[in-house]
Amino acid sequence: MNLTPYVDNLRQELAVAADAGGDEARALAERLTTPLESAFRLTLLNALSAAMSEVTRELAPGSVDVRLRGLDPEFVVTPPPAPELFHETQALASAPAAPASPTPPTDAEADDGAMARINFRLPAHLKGRAESAAAAEGLSVNAWLVRAVSTALDGGERVSPPGRGKSAGSRGFTGWVR
Structure with missing residues (x-):
């Protein structure tokens, strides 16, 4: 994302505001805009980072990260994992035939540590x-x-x-x- 148009807009708004104060105020505003450019960029980056934190909270378990490339931020979107679709007809077709009598799980099967959440x-x-x-x-x-x-x-x-x-x-x- 290119921040230059936003920084230029802030510079222009400061110049317009300084015009109301006369020539001396306009000259002061022109001298201040160049050193303040990095502060403008940092403030915009902080606002974008805060916004992406809110988006990430809503998108969880997906996320949006803000990375700085040169002078401009870059957004990296990590979507939430797609849920695996389960089709009953496929499960029935691919499921092995049920054993004649149920077998209790062995200790290894009962305590294998693998869990599924529902x-x-x-x-x-x-x-x-x-x-x-x-x-x-x-x-x-x-x-x-x-x-x-x-x-x-x-x-x-x-x-x-x-x-x-x-x-x-x-x-x-x-x-x-x-």
């Missing part, structure tokens, strides 16, 4: 029941829901991670970490 909307009355059930078993709602989904998919077999649940006592931790 948004899950639950009616308020079910949310309250899920929270109560999770608390009764000493689990977070997330851990309880993971176990419930696993149980449903594994044909009713309950697989509980080691060190969790009522018998775990105070060894379990829940919460967010940054």
